[in-house]
Amino acid sequence: MEIITKIVHPIFEKKPGRGLLIFGLAIVIIVILMAIFAPLIAPYDPTKTSDDSFQPPSAEHLMGTNRLGQDVFSRIVWGSRIVLYVVFIATLLSMSIGIPLGLISGYHGGKIDRALSIIMDSIYAFPALILAIVIAVVLGPSPINTAIAISFVYVPTYFRMVRGQTLSLKEQLFVEAARAIGARDKEIMVKYILPNLAPTVLVVFTLSVADAILTEAGLSFLGLSVTPPTPDWGYDLRVGQPFLLDGYWWLVFFPGAMIMLLAMAFALIGEALSERISLATR
Amino acid sequence: MKTIIDVKNLSIYYYTLAGIVRAVENVSFSIGEKEWVSFVGESGSGKSTVAYAILNLVPSPGKIVNGKVVFNGKNLLELDEEEMRQIRGKEISMVFQDPMTSLDPLRKVGDQIAEVLIEHGAEKEEAFERAKELLRMVNLPEDRINYYPHQLSGGQRQRVAIAMAMAFHPKLLIADEPTTALDVIVQDSIMDLIATLKSKGTSIFFVTHDISLAAERSDKIAVMYAGKLVEFGKVEQILDNPLHPYTKALLESVPDVWSERKVSAIPGYPPDLRNPPKGCRFHPRCTIFKIKKELHGICNELETELIEVEKDHFVACHLYRRR
């Protein structure tokens, strides 16, 4: 709780990266609100086809219509749900596996640590997207499966980061001090190491969310994420691609822009946070 | 005595994001030929910043906002980059605090020494010969020219740094806490080396937080507090007859192997230089100010000035203002 207030409170403090942080947060909040209130915001049923295909953006259709005459704006609005859902489930999954494993592995060391490290390093070193593709194809297209596929490739990211940090925190004097006052291993991990991991975890979290957004988009671009007519940015981009040649730019522009904007927002937050952390520890 | 360097009204501020840090304020002093002057003070008192300012190397975001550094009749702060470069390493050289980080880890020691010589006009082969000679002068075997810095101990690295500083018989050596990271015995030998340099005609600008280290070999001691020069004088004057309350307190706070007196701490903490106290910057910690009510309204209001109380003995304290 304190960590949260500590982070939230100084957002508006004049510190370097405030602009980036506020910009990033604003976009993220807008997209989250968009997802929550999608039924209220979207003017049309995102799956409803009509004969008005390929309408350019107008007052009636803010972002035009696609090949099936569906309203692009409505699809963008509803599409935010899928992205956020997949990305957050994926990140939570990988965090809840990667962090405890990394903590235990780094703190206790030994054979389990070595085995886990080799496995995680192997996965980490392999092109994530390719692995995610293999898994996503095998599991079949659905948001939850996509989330699993993505989470699989991010577990090592958290594991490595937490393990590395734990290894160095373990050597810190304050951990030794905790042992000197008689703290048990569990208490040391939970009370002394974990809180000190929090800032780095937060930065890695934002960056891996940014990354996961792009991975999700990549998977759905390859047609591996959702089944239509579910609105999804990556998928819409893919099916819009061929029409770029006909000048129907809105089919590609808006979904692509949304993917990048959201990813960028998280990356900006991560950048700003990491700058603050490096300032605070200096 | 001939003056080697004359610093006048030097003020240096750090423009940090958290505010302007007035690291050095209105500092003036001069160093004579073959004179060893030690700058003493707590960390953050601005002593190292003064050292950097002489070579016009104040690290960003610091800026010299005022003052002159006169060397050989020229104000160093007004020289262009190339003129300054010719002086650096040749006429004025510098040794840094942490020998672990002051050498380029990727290049051999010999290359780094020879480079100083080459940069100031020596031929390559001649430079390497001289590099070997310099290493011998600092009591290191010649073969160390083929070593990388990480293969040397801290003391050895500091010797290398001094060897580089000695390359051209500089007029002035700036030594910024060169022994802080070293053990006493090594410290002693490094101090000896610097003393040798002095005996060859180099003036020394020595920065240290340890007043007892300054006591040993210096000719003069300058005491800095919170960005200001508070007392400046010959070693005997400062140590045997300290005038400024801060100097007195500092001397009392230092444990000494050969003294039986009890040590006592200086109460309070050094001020935040983004927002220094008004008047004398030491007054919040000054015991005399606390006792003497008549000083209220003076010490906490009026800026202090450095005045020569006796010959060569300067102090910046309102207690001596009227004398």
Added chain:
Amino acid sequence: MKKPVLSLFLVSLFVLAVVASGCIGGKETTPTTTTGYAEQIVIGVTDKVTDLDPANAYDFYTWEVLNNVMEGLVKYKPGTLEIEPALAEKWEVSEDSKVWTFYLRKDAKFADGTPLKAQDVVRSIERVMKINGDPAWLVTDFVEKVEAKDDYTVVFYLKDSISYFLALLTTPPYFPVHPNYKPDAIDSDQTAGGAGPYKIAKWVRDEELVLEVNPNYYGEKPKTQKIIIKFYRDASTMRLALQNGEIDIAWRTLRPTDIESIKKEGKFSVIEVPGGFIRYLCLNTQKDPTKDVKVRQALAAAIDRQDISNKVFKGTVEPLYSLIPNGMWSHIDVFKEKYGDANVDLAKKLLKEAGYDENNPLQIELWYTPTHYGDTEADLAQVLKEQWENTGVIKVEIKSAEWGTYVDYARKGQMMVYLLGWYPDYLDPDDYTTPFLKSGANKWTGTGYSNPTMDEILTKAQTIVDQKERAKFYEQAQKILAEDVPFIPLIQGKLYVVTSPKVKGVVIGPDMIFKYYTLYKEA
């Protein structure tokens, strides 16, 4: 301030890259022959050549390539369904149409000049039977044995009387191949080919295939010396390449929308060819709720084929109301007659009878496979969903699986309603009915459909030689199909060849195989 710096930087980067590449320069001119025709034509395709061995190749595009570098004993006259002599000059059939004797041309040679003899034909066919690859059944199901009477006489002994054997003979498994092909193993990258108008000059898998005129071909020499086939991963890059002038012909398969806009643009010639390719829905007759024939009928009734054609395929396909394609003899629009299009009232009525209403809607799982039939498939599923849901009594959940899984699910009968498509192996109503409707033969469809009357009709139709007689049986079969609804035919594909205006001589028959040897490009 920030943005201009950045964009300036980016722009200058591109400018640099472009200038650099521009300086290096590209090549534009195509060398021409003295005949006034361009020496080469570049054809783009998104299909792949899987296997240059006719003993194992079993996909449409590879068959097309094989048809250009090999030849069978007989072939379709370009552009028609008329069979004409090829490597065989003439043939004889026995009374019971079980023994077929072919007399080969004496001037037939392989591309390297090796003469082609009856033994080569026998060797090739026996090779197919031995290897027993994917398309082997086209031989093994029908041919008992094959013999060379002398160097130029080949005799086929069939298992049953087969009325359409000549149609089978036009398929690649019957093509004689060069002796270089491994005698008893699949030889995927063999470029020796057969005795076709072209020979393979260069073969880089999935990148390009270069065909050059076969100097030893017995027939008329093609007008274009060199045919280069470029393989693209998807339609959009192929279309870019077309518009960029990198290819002269965009062949299989541009998207419907690409065709539509290319037509509108008018810069390229778009040649339309009717195709025997059909798309249909399979309904599982063994599982609830599609076990109920009323449900199946209702689903058939609610479909609006014209809407599908317009929305999904932009009018590039024809609605199809029977499994036998439009234009083939014996075809009747059975589904149109029985259900019409978008007959919501009928659908509601039938569903009511089956026990479904607004409060208890029919729950349907509709399956599709995302890549195998191109990327319109997802749209097709969406539109079907919408059409069914328009009745207000049906709820549709769309599901998808990659091809490998999809086929597995289908064969095991695990899906409820699913989309499939059919390319004919040979052009005969039999190939559009027996594999779907005859018990046993339709196991692969996974619908579990079985109707003894239907089986009987189809068996009879197969053995009778007279076409009019057979037509009657097939009409009957189609009517039962519309009654039982194990399949709902949706549309019939058309093929489009998009060429630069200078390219002439595009001839594609109902067999949907593009014969490159009629092509030429004006210089």
Added chain:
Amino acid sequence: MSELLRVEHLKKYFPVKRSILEVLTKKEEKFVRAVDDISFSIERGETLALIGESGCGKTTTGRVILRLIEPTEGKIIFDGIDITKLGKEQLREIRKRMQMVFQDPYASLSPRMKIGDAIAHPLLIHGLADKEEAKELALQMLKRVGLTPEDEFYNRYPHHLSGGQRQRVVIARAMILKPDFVVADEAVSMIDVSMRASILELLESFREEYNLTMLFITHDIAVAKLIADRIAVMYLGKIVEIGPTDEVLNNPAHPYTLALIQAVPSIVKREKKKMIEITGEVPNAVNPPSGCRFHPRCPFADELCKTKEPELIEIGKNHFVACHHPVKD
């Protein structure tokens, strides 16, 4: 006075990290002999200063005594119990009585823990108080170490504090359990000169209050002189001289001790005569010199020094030295 802590033949060897290549080629494992067979004892209420240059093993000794790292060999007898033989839980019990003050006040506090909680935590760990009581005691302790207003300081994080203030927190955390024995590892060396005296005073006051026994590890002889009853001088993992503070400082018997004392700068004794000149630097602890470890740098070394290792012998009352040729005045 009775003995509280006795160390017998304590050794701590750290294995030298070998590269994979060396492991695979079965290259002999090497050790850094950080602490190599030392013995000493401390009386109740006494302060022993352990001095020496960096790398001499003094910090390792302190940590081994608290079993923060496991000794390689030897006994550590605390109040009659050999703590090298204790299990995890027993060790936790005894840790209530043995505490440590660390060198680096910046690193020895968790940056994410309020200083009040840090001080209260030992009480909670050992179940000596509930949350409320612990907080109360921590507040009292904050006041005791001069961090007032205490309730304000309670909720601060370490980065809000200066080095001196943090060291007060570290001391408070060590003292809240009212220990019998404290290891103070360079407790003032990272603190500004002007603050050092006050930290020493604070330690001194606790020592009086609790009758603390202290092992004071320092490289600064002047500080040792101020606080210690006895001094032990370490060189390359060995104790070379041990005795009462004044005795060791005024009559150093080991050449190394002498060199060390001479090298210390002083305000009082500015001009000093070099009585002994030692050369070179501390050798590698992986391959320590044979015989007397100081012999390569010792001006008085002879053949005997190279071969035979000297033992600690008593040369004055309670004054021991390990040297074949002790310096005499």
Added chain:
Amino acid sequence: MARGVGSYIIIRGLMIIPTILILYTIVFIFLRILPGDPILAVVGTKNIPPEQLAHLRAMAGLDKPLYVQYFDYLFRMIRGDFGVTLAFPQGKPVWEYLKLRFPATLELTIFSFTVSVLLGLITGVIAAKNKGTKIDTSMRIYSIVAYTLFIPWFGMMLQYLFGVHFHLLPTSGRIDPGIDLQRITGLYVLDSILTGNWEAFTSAIRHLVLPSITLGMVLSGAYTRLVRNNMVDVLSQDFIRSYHARGVKHWKVTLYALKNAFIPVITLMGLQFAILLGGAVLTETTFSWPGMGTFIVDRIDYRDYNAIQGAVVFFAFFVGLISLVVDVIYALLDPRVKY
């Protein structure tokens, strides 16, 4: 010393083995736990009798128990045999495919890699030199924007602009049709130089421009950031200041700083290469580049076990090799590293 490096390389090389095993196992498990198989994918909707299906399966060895299949393939790999494809076409050595596809990916990666490192170095150094100014901020924003560029989107924009609109560059494929290039290494640029075929050379380069800018630009963001931060870090270190204090020329000091800042970047390069290969999938898809990425994606559709396993193992091997090379370069450049 030289021998030390040799054994270091060997031992470091041996460490690739567990990585390969782990990835092989993961992929093997994922491919087999769920329905579908390559034979069915090939047969598809064709009317093939069940006996024929069983025959085809047996031919591919898919009738054996899973553990037998697992070890069979493993032992094959040890002998350097990646098995044969199981679908479209069947029975073709996977190795043949890898030989064909891998050089395409390698060529693309090398060029993209160069683009990204150059871009990253330039932008990073500019940013560090102007630390705290607007230029610095712009470069940092560039790094974030580049990092979050969505490859297909960016690629499409480039295709549209430079291919369709300005008609300057080819948008797909590796080389112009009809250019006869003798295949030696499979790297077209290299092959064309080796054979002195300049027409092929220009064509190959022109085809590489857009894809490698797309991929390179996306990855340059990470370098910008790292180079900047390292450079800032190094520039603030004592040894840089002491270079200045010794009167060493400004540009020389910058060079030394760059060398120091570059060492951690080398480590990133090893990891980036993996990301590069991943990004290559999307780039290859967008630009119809006949490389490994598209190969794997295509093969997965058909559940072509051998091809996917082979490709993944080969990739893992290659990534391991790259990180080995990076480690060795690192060890050679940094005198502090011991091996």
